[in-house]
Amino acid sequence: MDTERAYIPPALEAGRSWGFSLNLYALRSRRNWGIGDFTDLRTFVRFAADAGAGIVGVNPLHALHYSNPEAASPYSPSSRYFFNPIYVDIEAVPEFSSPNARAKRLRTRVATEPFAATLALLRDEPAVAYARVARAKWSALEELYGILGEQRGERYAALAAFIRASGERLERYATYEALTEHFARGKSGYGWTTWPEAFRDAGSEVVRTWAAANRRRVDYFKYVQWVVREQLATVAADAQALEIGLYLDMAVGVDPSGADVWDEPGAYLLERRVGAPPDPLGPLGQNWGLVAPDPLATERDGGAAFSELLAATMTHAGALRLDHVMALLRLFLIPQGASPAEGEYVDYPVERLLALATAQSERFRCLIVGEDLGTVPDGFRDRMERAAILSYRVFLFEREDDGSFKAPGRYPTFGLATATTHDLPSLAAWAIGADLDFWELAETMPEGWAADARDARRVDVARMLEALLAAGELDELEFEASRAAIDERASDRTRFAPLVRAVYRYLATTGSRLVLVALDDVLVEFSPVNVPGTGFEYPNWRRKNHALLENIIRDQSIAALAAEVRQRVKGDQQ
Numbered sequence: 001m002d003t004e005r006a007y008i009p010p011a012l013e014a015g016r017s018w019g020f021s022l023n024l025y026a027l028r029s030r031r032n033w034g035i036g037d038f039t040d041l042r043t044f045v046r047f048a049a050d051a052g053a054g055i056v057g058v059n060p061l062h063a064l065h066y067s068n069p070e071a072a073s074p075y076s077p078s079s080r081y082f083f084n085p086i087y088v089d090i091e092a093v094p095e096f097s098s099p100n101a102r103a104k105r106l107r108t109r110v111a112t113e114p115f116a117a118t119l120a121l122l123r124d125e126p127a128v129a130y131a132r133v134a135r136a137k138w139s140a141l142e143e144l145y146g147i148l149g150e151q152r153g154e155r156y157a158a159l160a161a162f163i164r165a166s167g168e169r170l171e172r173y174a175t176y177e178a179l180t181e182h183f184a185r186g187k188s189g190y191g192w193t194t195w196p197e198a199f200r201d202a203g204s205e206v207v208r209t210w211a212a213a214n215r216r217r218v219d220y221f222k223y224v225q226w227v228v229r230e231q232l233a234t235v236a237a238d239a240q241a242l243e244i245g246l247y248l249d250m251a252v253g254v255d256p257s258g259a260d261v262w263d264e265p266g267a268y269l270l271e272r273r274v275g276a277p278p279d280p281l282g283p284l285g286q287n288w289g290l291v292a293p294d295p296l297a298t299e300r301d302g303g304a305a306f307s308e309l310l311a312a313t314m315t316h317a318g319a320l321r322l323d324h325v326m327a328l329l330r331l332f333l334i335p336q337g338a339s340p341a342e343g344e345y346v347d348y349p350v351e352r353l354l355a356l357a358t359a360q361s362e363r364f365r366c367l368i369v370g371e372d373l374g375t376v377p378d379g380f381r382d383r384m385e386r387a388a389i390l391s392y393r394v395f396l397f398e399r400e401d402d403g404s405f406k407a408p409g410r411y412p413t414f415g416l417a418t419a420t421t422h423d424l425p426s427l428a429a430w431a432i433g434a435d436l437d438f439w440e441l442a443e444t445m446p447e448g449w450a451a452d453a454r455d456a457r458r459v460d461v462a463r464m465l466e467a468l469l470a471a472g473e474l475d476e477l478e479f480e481a482s483r484a485a486i487d488e489r490a491s492d493r494t495r496f497a498p499l500v501r502a503v504y505r506y507l508a509t510t511g512s513r514l515v516l517v518a519l520d521d522v523l524v525e526f527s528p529v530n531v532p533g534t535g536f537e538y539p540n541w542r543r544k545n546h547a548l549l550e551n552i553i554r555d556q557s558i559a560a561l562a563a564e565v566r567q568r569v570k571g572d573q574q
Contacts, residue, residue: 004354010243011054016512019057021057022057022518023519024041024059025542029549029550033136034128034132035087036549039231051566052570056242057516060249061084069130073540073541075252075323080250080309082228085224087228088137088141088231127542130542174220177221178214191256192257236317247317249321252324267301267305269346272291272334277343284533292327299352303356311364320366322368322389329350350383354383358387369514381412393417393512395507408506408507415514426528431464436454438528468506471506474502493524508564522558523547529542
């Protein structure tokens with residue numbers, strides 16, 4: 001029953017590969033509109049290909065809330081079937097370059113004051129100003145849709161073909177977006193749970209009548225998704241120069257107020273929220289605020305929805321990361337309004353889900369990586385390996401029973417090795433305890449935790465440095481220099497460069513099939529993108545990279561690190 005295996009790219013069949021991971025929203029460039037976009041991603045993919053990388057990973061690109069762009073967590077999507085238009089490069093949409101008079105007026109508006117000044121301010125912001133970025137992009141997208149309507153022609157016909165091929169799911173998603181916009185005007189709430197009762201049933205006659213009466217607005221949201229997929233497909237095409245390709249990420253659940261739940265409420269366990277029991281990353285347990293699929297839904301639809309969900313992302317990916325892959329087996333679910341201590345595990349049809357996942361993996365020739373951090377049931381990783389799903393191994397968590405860091409030879413070969421995750425600070429920030437600073441300010445941890453946590457971190461940092469020294473990745477001078485930079489909490493990023501190089505050289509010697517270099521580590525970012533357990537206490541999912549993309553791709557120190565990792569991973573293959 002467990003003979004199904006996921007697709008393994010030729011580069012990993014008998015060899016190894018490596019690449020970069022980044023947060024798309026964090027890319028800062030001289031030309032974007034205040035947030036990293038698909039053109040920035042294309043630029044980085046080309047840089048990675050030139051550096052000999054085999055893969056480029058990004059944060060989840062799922063659709064969030066168009067009418068509430070400040071709800072910015074990529075792991076709390078409105079829909080996992082559709083994509084976030086905030087990443088569209090407006091100036092790369094063909095309608096923008098049209099000879100149409102309306103397009104000329106739009107180009108003039110974008111190039112002149114005050115719009116150009118607004119874009120300059122958005123670029124200079126240290127954090128993504130989501131609402132202001134969205135206001136600029138949405139107004140432009142509406143103009144572009146109007147331009148397409150005036151021109152008609154081949155692109156208009158292509159849009160019509162996309163709409164026909166996408167069927168009822170796109171119709172319902174676009175209707176949801178239009179209704180959310182309609183009911184959100186002048187109100188603080190958003191999402192279908194705030195609507196009048198008659199509109200909460202996606203299949204009702206009331207909803208269909210409203211959509212027919214507001215057809216142009218509903219079709220606008222279809223156009224938006226078409227544009228997103230066009231640009232994502234272009235990135236994926238460029239990523240074919242990589243031996244594996246674009247590495248996308250799929251969140252474990254969805255926002256209960258979002259499009260997917262409104263569309264199919266019976267497919268979700270609405271009275272529970274996904275989370276985690278207490279563990280070192282969250283001593284009080286975690287409530288992620290997501291709703292989970294009903295395990296019986298797979299039985300009812302034969303796995304059609306799960307297969308469609310995988311296809312939506314795998315179409316554009318050479319690899320797919322399943323966030324919290326243990327969800328294929330079980331999820332820790334918390335009754336709505338209760339604490340994580342009152343949660344319990346709910347079982348899922350793991351063999352059915354694995355069979356569906358591996359079948360789609362083969363169909364789309366897409367590698368699967370399972371993020372198996374936290375509480376992993378006994379035997380689950382063995383089951384993953386039999387299904388050819390790579391295990392996700394994080395340097396900071398890979399320890400022996402005594403707390404020491406695992407030697408490179410102790411890493412599994414059938415895995416992806418990296419240093420940190422989106423829920424952790426960069427290597428340098430972890431070493432100086434910057435995450436502990438933010439937790440202390442947020443006051444979200446148990447009373448009296450701080451002193452013990454800082455003592456434990458000092459011990460862990462010493463263990464890390466000793467492991468790197470013992471492996472020969474730090475020499476004595478680099479060891480002392482790294483320890484001094486950490487002890488002094490140095491603000492000079494270059495002082496942490498030997499530590500970062502040493503960790504990634506260490507990981508490159510592990511033998512793991514994939515090694516992923518986090519851009520945040522290479523850039524020595526001191527502020528995390530996400531502090532688990534915080535909401536308004538910390539500006540999660542907003543911090544940009546301090547360096548411009550144009551400088552990153554020309555940075556010789558980054559090129560040198562890439563060359564070292566490539567040589568160790570590939571040996572004489574390149």
